[in-house]
Amino acid sequence: DGGITQSPKYLFRKEGQNVTLSCEQNLNHDAMYWYRQDPGQGLRLIYYSQIVNDFQKGDIAEGYSVSREKKESFPLTVTSAQKNPTAFYLCASSLRGLLRQPQHFGDGTRLSIL
Amino acid sequence: KNEVEQSPQNLTAQEGEFITINCSYSVGISALHWLQQHPGGGIVSLFMLSSGKKKHGRLIATINIQEKHSSLHITASHPRDSAVYICAAATEETSGSRLTFGEGTQLTVNP
Numbered sequence: 001d002g003g004i005t006q007s008p009k010y011l012f013r014k015e016g017q018n019v020t021l022s023c024e025q026n027l028n029h030d031a032m033y034w035y036r037q038d039p040g041q042g043l044r045l046i047y048y049s050q051i052v053n054d055f056q057k058g059d060i061a062e063g064y065s066v067s068r069e070k071k072e073s074f075p076l077t078v079t080s081a082q083k084n085p086t087a088f089y090l091c092a093s094s095l096r097g098l099l100r101q102p103q104h105f106g107d108g109t110r111l112s113i114l
Numbered sequence: 115k116n117e118v119e120q121s122p123q124n125l126t127a128q129e130g131e132f133i134t135i136n137c138s139y140s141v142g143i144s145a146l147h148w149l150q151q152h153p154g155g156g157i158v159s160l161f162m163l164s165s166g167k168k169k170h171g172r173l174i175a176t177i178n179i180q181e182k183h184s185s186l187h188i189t190a191s192h193p194r195d196s197a198v199y200i201c202a203a204a205t206e207e208t209s210g211s212r213l214t215f216g217e218g219t220q221l222t223v224n225p
Contacts, residue, residue, distance in 0.1 A: 031210065037155075042118070042200070042215035050210040058212070088155055097211035098204040099144040102159035110155075 002027045006091050006106035012114050013078065013085060021076045021109045023091035029104070030096050032074035036060060037088040037108075046089075049074055050096075078111065086112050117141045118203050120216035127223050133188040135219045137201035145204040146184045147213060148175050150197050157200070160186070191223045 004025045013019045025032065031050050035043040045058030049068040063082025068074055074093075078085045091106040118139045127133055137146070148161040161168050161175040163184070168175050172191075177184040188195055198220050202213040 033212070040217070042116070042217040043202075043213075044215075045212055048210065048212060056209040090155075090157065092157075097206065098147070098162075098213055099164070099206060099211055100162070102162050103147065103149075103213065104159070105157040108155040 004091055004093055004104055004106035006089075006109050008109060009107070011109055011111045013111060014114050016080045018077055018079050019085075019111065021078070021089055021091075021111070023074045023076065023106060025072050025074075025091075025093045025104075027093060027095075027104060028071070029093035030071070031094045031098075032068070033092040033094075033103070034058075034064075034066065034074070034076045035090045035092065037090060043090065046076065116216070117214050118201060118216040120199075120201055120219050122219060123217065124220045125222070127191050127221070129192060129223055129225050131191050131223075133191050133195075133221065133223075135186045135199050135201075135221070137184045137186070137216055139182050139184075139201075139203045139214075141203050141205055141214060143182075143203040144206050144211070146175075146177050147202040147204060148184075148186050149200040149202060151200060151218065152197050160199075162204075188221075193223045193225050196222050 007022045033048040034046040047066040049055035065077045095101045145164045151157045172189045174187040198218040200218045202215045
């Protein structure tokens with residue numbers, strides 16, 4: 001079955017450490033997105049990519065980095081510059097734009113500070 | 115003020131009740147998405163609409179473009195409908211399309 005796989009499900013980070021969250025899709029979708037969710041708040045866009053080797057900053061990109069070397073993969077690195085990284089991170093994809101296509105989501109990664 | 119606002123934030127209903135969740139947006143949108151988030155965190159897309167009304171089973175979504183307002187209705191609610199319901203506005207930008215999300219409505223349906 002096609003879908004989006006995020007790993008790991010839970011992740012713990014030490015102070016000053018970079019961590020990378022994995023996102024893989026086998027839906028042959030062009031566009032991929034990373035969101036952050038905090039309790040009581042709506043999802044906020046971190047980065048998105050419409051095609052391979054190209055990506056755009058979202059609303060809260062500071063302290064994060066991404067790459068899009070392959071169509072099916074869009075890893076997110078949470079760097080030590082992100083001072084409050086504890087959150088639920090969701091990866092999503094869509095066939096192309098979101099005007100006529102639904103967005104598909106992974107099951108998320110919960111990141112916590114040790 | 116958020117660009118996408120939902121009401122109510124929390125909603126408790128008895129099984130069988132008719133439920134309405136409202137969404138207002140201030141941005142110029144190309145489409146409006148309704149999503150459902152389960153307690154474990156997974157999100158599924160329910161509807162995507164740019165005009166009129168859509169129905170899927172007991173769920174109905176409507177949108178009024180002139181008033182910048184959308185509603186999600188659940189008929190004959192059931193405890194398994196308990197979840198967070200999220201509306202999101204799709205906008206087209208030079209760098210591609212993106213969603214702006216409301217804060218969600220926590221629905222609890224009691225048996």
